[in-house]
Amino acid sequence: MAEPRAIVLRAPGTNCEEETAAAWERAGASVEVWHVGRLIESPAELDAFQILTLPGGFSYGDDLGAGKILATRLGTVLGESLRRFHDRGGLVLGICNGFQVLVRAGLLPGGLGTGGARATLARNDSGRFESRWVRLATRPGVSPFLDDEIGPVIELPVAHGEGRFVTGTRAELDAMERSGQVVLRYADAEGRPTESYPENPNGSPGAVAGVCDPTGRIFGLMPHPERFVDPWHHPRWTRTPGVTGDGLRLFSAAVRALRA
Amino acid sequence: MVNLWRIEIMPAPGQVDHEGDRLARDAEEMGLAGPWSLRARRGFLVEGNLSESDAQRIGDEVLRDPVVEVARVCPVDGTSDPHEPGAVVHVFPRPGVTDPEAESASVLLREVGFDVANVRTIRTYLVEGPTDSLTSLVNRLLANDAVEQAVVGPLNLDHLGQGDRYAFRRVEVPIRGLGDDALMAISRSGQLSLSLAEMRTIQAHFDAIGREPTDCELETLAQTWSEHCSHKTLKGRISFDGRTIDNLLKETIFGATMKLKSDWLVSVFSDNAGVVRFDDEHDVCFKVETHNHPSAIDPYGGSNTGLGGVIRDALGTGLGAKPIANTDVFCVAAPDLDPSCVPPGVLHPRRILKGVVAGVRDYGNRMGIPTVNGALAVDPGYLSNPLVFCGTVGVLPRGMATKRVEPGDRIVAMGGRTGRDGIHGATFSSAELTAHSETVSGGAVQIGNAITEKMVLDVIVQARDRGLFRSITDCGAGGFSSAVGEMGAELGAEVELSRAPLKYAGLSYTEIWISEAQERMVLAVPPEKWPELQELCRSENVEATDLGEFVDTGRLILRYEGELVGDLSMEFLHEGRPTVVREATWKCPPVESPMAPHPYNYTNELISILGHWDVCSKEWIVRQYDHEVQARTVVKPLVGVGDEGPGDASIVLPVRGSTRGLAIGCGINPRYGKIDPYAMAACVIDEAIRNVVAVGADPERIAILDNFCWGNTERPETLGSLVLAAEACRDVSLAYRTPFISGKDSLNNEYSHEGRSLSIPPTLLISAIGIVPDVRKAVTMDLKGEGNALYLLGKTLPELGGSLWAESKGRTGGAVPDVDLNQAPGIFRSLHQAMQAGLVRSCHDLSEGGLAVALAEMAIAGGLGVRVKLDRSLFEPDWDLPFLILFSESPTRFLIEVAPENTSRLEETLSNGPLTRIGEVVSNPRLVVEGWQDSRVLIDASLQVLRDAWLRPLRW
Structure with a gap:
């Protein structure tokens, strides 16, 4: 297969589309940034792409809840074309606000049309917006975004006020863990998942940082992989020789999976 | 049938009420005698053809988070809720105040099929605590009287007010033949802040043309001639201990830049921001603004719109620069000050600091611009008059740094709608604060909506690259009056004010003309490009309106529904202001020895200084800002093994794919300013340069900005200290070969209380950008x-x-x-x-x-x-x-x-x-x-x- 085609969808208030598109390009995809209004006018155009990305930001100002308005529009206007996109093997990535959108639209954690777990991204336990770098324990194997090259622990920055992943019941979270849907967890210095602050920046139970749907093809995470593409994005690159872009590896794995 | 419902949303059982807990903590920190228990609930007032079960569905299906929140419908008919202990306090925006979340809610609710007419947000608090302190709690913590209305007890509303319609009436202000006292009475009562000499000049002008001015003309002159817009002190004549300075700015800061003639300067002191060359294909621009007086009254709104305003400066520089980094510097009194030391009408420094940080956080993060550099300076002199500086760096393709306006170009307003917010901001920021400022100046507080500005940014960058406009500027202080007046200064302009889109009915033509409603830009659009620009705006959901035309007549013509309400000569408007002549003097304070008893071991001294507000870790501030959005920040504000070391400057990559970087740093020191303004200015320039050099900036390629914040310069000794600081700027700039590229002054930073005027320490902020040839060597x-x-x-x-x-x-x-x-x-x-x-x-x-x-x-x-x-x-x-x-x-x-x-x-x-x-x-x-x-x-x-x-x- 030639270069996979990625569409990065932006709405009013989206603000990470440029670096997200740049990351896809670096990973070997050909990428276009579309205003959501354009896709709503012609939903069938989604058929031309293999990767749909909802980048970070404050879509529609996060009015009525983070990602809420874009999620409602995705569900009501684009529901049918999204289903087609997913059914034919398309990959969906939601980063930060994009993750919030996928959860509010019901695409995560349950997946399309399966019901599944109810979840939300609630306000951080710290009660405020925070930017910091976190360690993440990975669970490769289920999602094409995390293949064996990912390594057991990666580092990425988070920047959010509402990132605490909460399911309706603890049993729902346990079920997700069993099925391998919890693919990224906040980890301590030893790489063990943790619920304690600040290693876990928002207090997510089970240290959940990123999840996928049962097919693995819909993937959402609070950290920002597009912000760690080059070594000098790392906060300690001036003292740590040989760091490489952990974030880029998520994009590259997806491109490899589509090419396989 | 139209009903009004209040839908209340609260944490579900088992969820933490963060907001309530935070407020209870804040109340105790502010010294409000407690103990307090507070529960906070957000909510919406929803008006429309809706039954109670519709309202409950709106709450359950649209407004709440179904996992962690519950919603319920509450009465608004004056009946109280028997289930709630303690006092109930409702807080909602005053009519006309921007309420973006309510706008979003009404659009979405209609989209999903509810028959909604109006929505307004409301916050409800259940308060348990000492009843006699309740009023203080409401006024000092829960509501901001400038923009919000608080109701204690049950809510009794039957509809959401929308403001009254405006009936046009042309207003003249008779000034011909008036004596000095009467002229000054007009200046004061109209909040014009015009001096007697200026009022007399205006009087003579209208005498000569044989008519009275309209209210709108008088306001236009007041805005354009305000200290804020015209910098009449720095550009005026100063007699300094017998020496005459014709134009301080030209003879010092600007003069030094002209003398240096650095070939990498692109546009200096002429546009909304200074522009320098970055690489073969790009220029960068930088500007820092103050928003002091609004932040004193409403810290959150003040810093929020302060940042929003300086971001628009970048958007309005050349043909539009893309903002890539923000800076913020705050000067406050000690945040742990005993609350009983805070004078009436003044907010506690801790509340100010929390508010201004939150304001910058919410605007910068939402715009998606990393806030990468800043400083905190604490001094008792800032108690009643805090300082808030916000800066923005932008990048633009080379060749786009200049602009012009041609006769026939359309005057296009883009972005937010015009409302009553921010009326008299320009003249207010040039006046002193008093204990009554909150009531007098409530209208001067602007309300920001970062998402609107982000949408405008998205349009402008595309429109620029497609060549859809010839010139652009932002609506800042003075609103349309300043923006159109400046753009048309060399030509002339004709404006039809009734075309401006309004947030609500009832604005007079003058209010439309001088409103400082946020998120608005003015563009000069060639008529043949207007349809394409309109189409672009439509696709991005951005409002753009044709307000009139630039004309080659040298006149500024204002009409409302076709009726002439203003006709001013551009020459009089821009050149007619009488030159200000000010006296300045300076006497060095006696030099005392700072020697003090000193110990044998200095460990405790070091520990105490590490805990000084100016030195201590600013992590609490920095982490609230998204300093990495756009993925450009390669030296972050916090560095080192635990990501907590105080970096000297940050470095961003203006051009994706290149390793050429831009270091951003600053210098400020109020303590030096109080003793020796010349040495202070020299030191803070040195500090700003040190900071960027310390991370790897090339000292030959550093550009700096000045922001002077001073007290009342009508006092000769205050002006004398300003002159000395400006002269230091000149001397250091020349010696270091470091040019100033832009600047701004904010004078009259004083607070009157019981007949005594308290001035801030002379404060100069120097902000620096320096080119880092290869960030891999940072x-x-x-x-x-x-x-x-x-x-x-x-x-x-x-x-x-x-x-x-x-x-x-x-x-x-x-x-x-x-x-x-x-x-x-x-x-x-x-x-x-x-x-x-x-x-x-x-x-x-x-x-x-x-x-x-x-x-x-x-x-x-x-x-x-x-x-x-x-x-x-x-x-x-x-x-x-x-x-x-x-x-x-x-x-x-x-x-x-x-x-x-x-x-x-x-x-x-x-x-x-x-x-x-x-x-x-x-x-x-x-x-x-x-x-x-x-x-x-x-x-x-x-x-x-x-x-x-x-x-x-x-x-x-």
């Missing part, structure tokens, strides 16, 4: 490795005036550090060479707290210890007290860490010195400093203790 300040050598570069003199050492000893006088204009440029150059050669492992500038603080910060940041032995050669023969070398704040000094194999090359590169090897990095996590006499230990502390002292003050 240097951070955290110690890197055991066994590396530590060098002190630069000369230390016994300069403790205005130092933190002196302050900690309660000493106010003394000599402020002096910049050595001959030696400093060479130090910057050779340090840069050493960095380019890869010899420097870490580098930190010495500033407040001197050598001792810099050593401690490098050690904390690197998680490594330091062993220092002070050498006799560091000292002049006639002074040998250790605290002088440890705490002197002499400028142009750096600490440099070097690997052992590179020490001789470093010594060679920095042979022009003064360079002294002072110690080494060790693994034992302690800072140990020995004196030169019998190895006496001057400082010995564990990093843990130092770090705790440094983290504690702002660990909120």
Whole structure:
């Protein structure tokens, strides 16, 4: 297969589309940034792409809840074309606000049309917006975004006020863990998942940082992989020789999976 | 049938009420006698053809988070809720105040099929606590009276007010034949802030043309001639102790830039921001603005719109620059001040700081612009008049830095709608604050909506690249009156004010013309491009309106529904203002010795200075800002092993894919300003330059901005100190070959209380951008490795005036550090060479707290210890007290860490010195400093203790 085609969808208030598109390009995809209004006018155009990305930001100002308005529009206007996109093997990535959108639209954690777990991204336990770098324990194997090259622990920055992943019941979270849907967890210095602050920046139970749907093809995470593409994005690159872009590896794995 | 419902949304059982807890904490911190228990609930007032079950569905299906929140419908008919203990307080925006979330809610609710007419947000608090303090709690914490309305007890509403319609009536203000007192009465009652000389000039002008001015004309003149817009003091004539200065700005700051003629300057002092060349294909621009008076009244709204405004400066520079980084600097009184020391009408410094940080956070984060650099300066002089500086760096393709307007171009307003918000902001910011400012000036508070501005940014960058407009500027102070007046200054303009889209009915033509509603830009659009621009705006959901035409008549014509309401000559508007002549004088305060009893060991002194507000960790602020959005930030504000070291400057990559970077730093020091404004200005320029050089900026490619915040310059001694500071700017700029590219002044930073005027300390903020040729050679300040050598570069003199050492000893006088204009440029150059050669492992500038603080910060940041032995050669023969070398704040000094194999090359590169090897990095996590006499230990502390002292003050 030639270069996979990625569409990065932006709405009013989206603000990470440029670096997200740049990351896809670096990973070997050909990428276009579309205003959501354009896709709503012609939903069938989604058929031309293999990767749909909802980048970070404050879509529609996060009015009525983070990602809420874009999620409602995705569900009501684009529901049918999204289903087609997913059914034919398309990959969906939601980063930060994009993750919030996928959860509010019901695409995560349950997946399309399966019901599944109810979840939300609630306000951080710290009660405020925070930017910091976190360690993440990975669970490769289920999602094409995390293949064996990912390594057991990666580092990425988070920047959010509402990132605490909460399911309706603890049993729902346990079920997700069993099925391998919890693919990224906040980890301590030893790489063990943790619920304690600040290693876990928002207090997510089970240290959940990123999840996928049962097919693995819909993937959402609070950290920002597009912000760690080059070594000098790392906060300690001036003292740590040989760091490489952990974030880029998520994009590259997806491109490899589509090419396989 | 139209009904009104209140839908209340609260945390579901088992969920934490963060907002309520935070407010209860804030109440106690503010000294409101407690104990308080607060529950906070958000909500919406929804009006429409809706049954109660519709309202419940709206709450359950649309407005709440189904996992962690519950919604319920509540009465608004005056009945109280029997289930709620304590007092109920409702807070909602005053009619006409921007309420973006309500707008979003009404659009979405209609989209999903509810018949909704109007929505307004409302917050509800259930308060348990002492009843007699309830009013204070409401006024000081829960509601901001400037923009919000609070109702204690049950809510009794039958509909949401929408404002009354406006009936056109042309208003003339008779001024011909009036005496001086009557003229000044008009200036005051209209909040025009025009002086008597200015009122007389206006009177003579209208006498000559044989008619009275309209209210709108008078307002236009007041806005354009305001200190805020015209900088009449800095550009006016000053008689300084017998010497005449015709135009201070031209003779100092601007003059120095003209003399330097640096070939990489693109546009200086002429546009909304200064522009310099970045690489072969891009320019960068930089501007810093103040928003002091609005932030004193409404800290959140003030800093929020302060940042929004300076971002628009970048958007309105050249043909539009894309903002890539923000900066913020706050000056407040001590946040732990005893609340009983706060005068009436003044907010507690802690509330101000929390509010201004939140305002910057919410605007910057939402716009998706990283806030990467800043400072906090704490001084009692800022108690009643805090300072808020916000800056924006933008990048634009080369060749896009100039603009022009052609006759026939359409005047297009883009972005937010016009409302009553911010009326008289320009004249207000030029006036003194008083205990009544909150009530008089409530309208001067603007309300921001960052998402609207982000949408405008998205349109402007595309429209620029497609060549859809010829000129652009932002609506800042003075609103349309300033924007259109400036753009059409050389030509003329005709405006039909009734075309402006309004937030609500009822605005008069004058209100439309001078409103400072946010998020608006004005563009000059060639008529043939207008349809394409309209189509672009439609696709991005951005409102753009044709307000009129630029014409070649030299007149500013204003109409409302076709009726003439203003007809001014552009020449009179822009050149007619009488020159201000001001007296200035300066007397040096007597130099006292800052010498104080000093101890044998200085560990406790260091620990205390590390906990000073200006020095302590700013992590609480920095982490609330998204400083990495856009993925450009390659040296972050916090550096080192625990991501907590205080970096000297940040570096961003303006051009994706390139490793050429831009370092951003600043310098400010109110303590020096109180003693010696000339030395202060020189020192803060040096500090800003030090900061960017310390991370790797090329000293030959640094550009700086000035922001003067002073008291009332009608007092000759206040103006004298301003003159001296400006002259220092000129001298240092020329000596360092570092040009100023833009600037702004904010005068009259005073507060009147009981007949006494309190002025801020003379405060100059210098902000610097410097080009980093290759960011892979950038240097951070955290110690890197055991066994590396530590060098002190630069000369230390016994300069403790205005130092933190002196302050900690309660000493106010003394000599402020002096910049050595001959030696400093060479130090910057050779340090840069050493960095380019890869010899420097870490580098930190010495500033407040001197050598001792810099050593401690490098050690904390690197998680490594330091062993220092002070050498006799560091000292002049006639002074040998250790605290002088440890705490002197002499400028142009750096600490440099070097690997052992590179020490001789470093010594060679920095042979022009003064360079002294002072110690080494060790693994034992302690800072140990020995004196030169019998190895006496001057400082010995564990990093843990130092770090705790440094983290504690702002660990909120």
